[in-house]
Amino acid sequence: MRRRTFLQSSSALAGTAMLGGLPGGAGAQTAGGVVEKRSLITATAQLDPARPEIARLIAQACQKIGFNCEANPMDYNQGIQKVVMEHDYEMFLVILAGSPIRIDPQVFIYGMHHSGEHRRGGFNWMGYANPKLDALAVQQEGMLDLEKRKAPVFEAQQMIYDDQPGTIVAYPQLPMAHRSDKVKGLVPQLGEGIGSFWSDIGMEPIGGDGYVVTGHNADVKHLNPISANDIFEFYEIGMIYDRLMRIGPDGKPTLWAAKSVTAADDKTIDVTIRSGMKWHDGKPVTAEDVKFTFDYHLAQKAPFFLAYLRNIEAVDVTGADSVRFRLTKPFAPILSTVLAGVFLIPKHVWERIPGGGVDDALKFANENPIGSGPFKFDHWRRGQELKVSANKEHFSPPKCAGNLRVVYGSHDAMAAALEKGECHRTRYAIGASHVDQLKGKPNIVAKGYPTHGFYHLAYNNKIAPFNNPAFRQALNLVIPRQQISELVLLGYAEPGASVISPANAFWHNPAVKAPAEDTKKARDILQKAGFTWDGQGKLKYPA
Secondary structure, eight states: OOOOOOOOOOOOOOOOOOOOOOSSGGGOOOTTSBOOOEEEEEEOTTTOTHHHHHHHHHHHHHGGGTOOEEEEEEOHHHHHIIIIITOOOSEEEEEEOOOGGGSSTHIIIIIHHOGGGOSTTOSOTTOOOOHHHHHHHHHHHTOOOHHHHHHHHHHHHHHHHHHOSEEEEEEEOEEEEEETTTEEOOOOBTTTBTTSHHHHHHOEEOSTTSEEEEEESSOOSOOOTTTOOSHHHHHHHHHHSOOSEEEOTTSSEEESSEEEEEEEETTEEEEEEOTTOBOTTSOBOOHHHHHHHHHHHHHTTOTTTHHHHTTEEEEEEEETTEEEEEESSOOTTIIIIIITTSOOOOHHHHTTOSBTTBOOGGGOOOSSOOOOSSEEEEEEETTTEEEEEEOTTSSSOOSSSEEEEEEOSSHHHHHHHHHHTSOOEESSOOOHHHHHHHTTSTTEEEEEEOOSOEEEEEEOTTSTTTTOHHHHHHHHTTOOHHHIIIIISTTSEEEOOSSSOTTSTTTOOTTOOOOOOOHHHHHHHHHHTTOEEOTTOOEEOOO
16 A cells, blocks of 8 residues: 655634524524534445545544534435535535646636635535635736736635635545557546546547547536536537637647637737638538627526636627637636637527527537537437547547447446456546556556546535534544545545645645644634533534
């Protein structure tokens, strides 16, 4: 078993958020009463063998301060619905994956913690509300000088850590594997490893029918580019639909469907798209399609992108292949979260929706997705496989005939398929123990890839006891980070602290360090906040 050096220095804990619980019902606390048992939901072992075990260890650690919670693994998509869409949860353990558009700090600072993003489909499902953080989040996004922008980004990281609206448990690597005798040309990317878009278009099958079999442990929920809000959807939709720009393997925005992007001034961006592009049904991609795409995302309140589109005043068609973005203010993440984020959609398809029996564009099944991307949709057999074929007319055609995404019943089944040569690569992380098991097997490359994502323990800040910053700060001090990183994740992780991972070196604040476990300090914080314990050691609310 491998070991790592773990960050164990303590940090000052000074809660600054002023949060109110719900006025009544389940969110209301009883003064002097025993703190209620709470449910910690997470994905099942089928998706990630580590999550149920991490949740169990967290629940066990909570007992050190007299608080009871129960690990409650459930289907991943069901959990996302309850947490992200309905805010119907108490505690939630999830991996916030390090997708390319999350390299810019905007996603984890503004998108995840600004109070305005506590909305259906928004990333602030914790309900965190801190006016000082809101001000920092707005300040940093308007600063075009990256070095100067660091100051508010660093300050925001410290503030979020001090408030603990959620706890960063661990910074994992992405344990992944592929068959070196079945596929070559894979291009790793920070946050996605060999499952990246650049692997999709650059990989070359060795023998066979030209299709690369990509293993996954969960199905996608849908193929609707407007309502996409998690990495599983982004992987597959990103093959079918183009973006104006993409985040390159080096983490920097690069031109894609756009031939050129220039700034006329701090609030005006001119974009010229490539000529000759076509939708998969043969119709030409036009500047009108580009304008329609962004207008439509705003009008339909696309859940993931709404936070980043709000500064767009208008998109004007300025020529047959050109548009102008007019912003309400300077917006530093315009390239990485907007132009390299939003999927281009055909006006002639989507202008009819809502309509034709579809009353909500966000719920449109999109069973035959038509994009302009390097892969064309072939078929989707739910729970089994999703097949896309190479679009040879694309300006950057794939080197393979296509990609066959196979859903395996478990990590064990996926590892077995890799050993047999039936699976050619994993799209997302495979269990750390499976990577160790596969190492050294003939023709298998298995290892951990760097990512800026993290295991995140979210608290519903709108209900007691999580509406009390002192309670959240106390929880932070009993989380067994080292045990989780070393024993559960087998050293393919480091204890976490800041919402910006050390892997994202330019934006990470190194002063925000993971604390050592300290039950005494946790109990002292609770006692100073007025919490007490009954004769059985159960935590009681302040009287």
